Amino acid sequence: DIVMTQSPDSLAVSLGERATINCKSSQSVLYSSNNKNYLAWYQQKPGQTPKLLIYWASTRESGVPDRFSGSGSGTDFTLTISSLQAEDVATYYCQQYYSTPYTFGQGTKLEIK
Amino acid sequence: QVQLQESGPGLVRPSETLSLTCTVSGGSISTYYWSWVRQPPGKGLEWIGFIYYTGTTTYNPSLESRVTISLDTSKNQFSLKLSSVTAADTAVYYCWRGSAAHGGFPSFWGQGTLVTVSS
Numbered sequence: 001d002i003v004m005t006q007s008p009d010s011l012a013v014s015l016g017e018r019a020t021i022n023c024k025s026s027q028s029v030l031y032s033s034n035n036k037n038y039l040a041w042y043q044q045k046p047g048q049t050p051k052l053l054i055y056w057a058s059t060r061e062s063g064v065p066d067r068f069s070g071s072g073s074g075t076d077f078t079l080t081i082s083s084l085q086a087e088d089v090a091t092y093y094c095q096q097y098y099s100t101p102y103t104f105g106q107g108t109k110l111e112i113k
Numbered sequence: 114q115v116q117l118q119e120s121g122p123g124l125v126r127p128s129e130t131l132s133l134t135c136t137v138s139g140g141s142i143s144t145y146y147w148s149w150v151r152q153p154p155g156k157g158l159e160w161i162g163f164i165y166y167t168g169t170t171t172y173n174p175s176l177e178s179r180v181t182i183s184l185d186t187s188k189n190q191f192s193l194k195l196s197s198v199t200a201a202d203t204a205v206y207y208c209w210r211g212s213a214a215h216g217g218f219p220s221f222w223g224q225g226t227l228v229t230v231s232s
Contacts, residue, residue, distance in 0.1 A: 001174075038215070038217065040217075040218040042158075049207065049222045049223070049224055049225055050158065050207075050222070052218060052219060052220075055212070055214065055215075055218050056214075093157065093158060095158070095217075095218065097215060097216075097217025097218055100160075100171050100173075101160055101172075101173040101174060101175070102160040102217050103160065104157055104158040104159070104160070105157070106157050107157050
């Protein structure tokens with residue numbers, strides 16, 4: 001199984017500041033034949049269903065604000081929120097879909113400082 | 114708009130079989146990948162497995178000996194059965210429809226249903 005490790009486990013950022021969450025996979029999730037990284041990011045607010053934010057490591061899902069961006073390749077990935085808003089308080093998960101079993105990171109809890 | 118709704122008992126006794134159904138509305142189940150994912154209270158997400166509209170299944174090896182996912186195209190539903198449950202199987206269970214781009218991430222989710230394993 002591909003192990004996904006996120007850092008940090010929790011993060012407190014001031015409103016309007018940048019938030020950065022990292023995700024590392026135990027093996028590359030870059031498929032060389034199409035040069036795509038099989039990596040997604042989700043946001044989950046308390047009591048709610050997870051919401052897909054990013055797929056192919058950097059493609060924003062329709063309707064996701066452009067303050068959310070994904071970057072990275074191979075084994076190291078980053079989710080960046082450029083200017084934190086109050087409604088961004090949530091737990092964020094990365095997920096690889098390069099190979100089954102699909103696996104998730106342990107989550108990063110984002111709070112307001 | 115495609116909608117998914119999980120249904121099934123909220124309480125299952127240890128050693129019994131957990132059975133859940135995901136009903137799909139607003140679209141046909143006769144295409145795409147259909148997955149089950151679970152989340153124990155206060156913990157992270159675990160992918161259980163998927164079924165392709167052809168009936169082909171892939172399961173998480175950690176659960177494979179206990180899991181069956183099936184499709185009922187006449188009812189536009191797919192189902193999850195997990196046998197020999199223990200307290201460790203207590204979780205919110207979600208169903209999702211895989212995206213057109215790749216079945217490994219969702220286009221649509223159900224709202225989730227909490228299943229508690231307890232005597």
